[in-house]
Amino acid sequence: MMIVERAKVKVKCDASGCNNLCDYVIVNKKFVFDGSVYLCANCFNELYSEMGKFVIPKNIKPIYKKGVKNGKE
Ligand SMILES: [Zn+2]
Numbered sequence: 001m002m003i004v005e006r007a008k009v010k011v012k013c014d015a016s017g018c019n020n021l022c023d024y025v026i027v028n029k030k031f032v033f034d035g036s037v038y039l040c041a042n043c044f045n046e047l048y049s050e051m052g053k054f055v056i057p058k059n060i061k062p063i064y065k066k067g068v069k070n071g072k073e
Contacts, residue, residue: 003027013040 007025014022014037022038039047 001029003029007038009038011038013043014038015040015043018043 004024004026007022009022009025011022012018013020018040020040020042023041024039024044026037026039028035028037
């Protein structure tokens with residue numbers, strides 16, 4: 001599972017080329033890149049808005065979903 005927390009340690013942001021101190025940490029206990037990812041507020045917001053391009057909030061159901069069988073799920 002993935003957990004996002006406020007960073008408790010003062011380390012540099014993991015984004016390459018970014019020299020800010022981290023504000024948030026993504027703790028990852030499932031995926032292959034086992035470990036934590038530290039991000040500053042800037043990079044965190046950037047990542048979040050990027051994800052927003054692809055992620056549909058769960059409470060919004062696509063109206064065309066019913067009966068669609070194109071092999072994609
Ligand atoms: Zn950063």
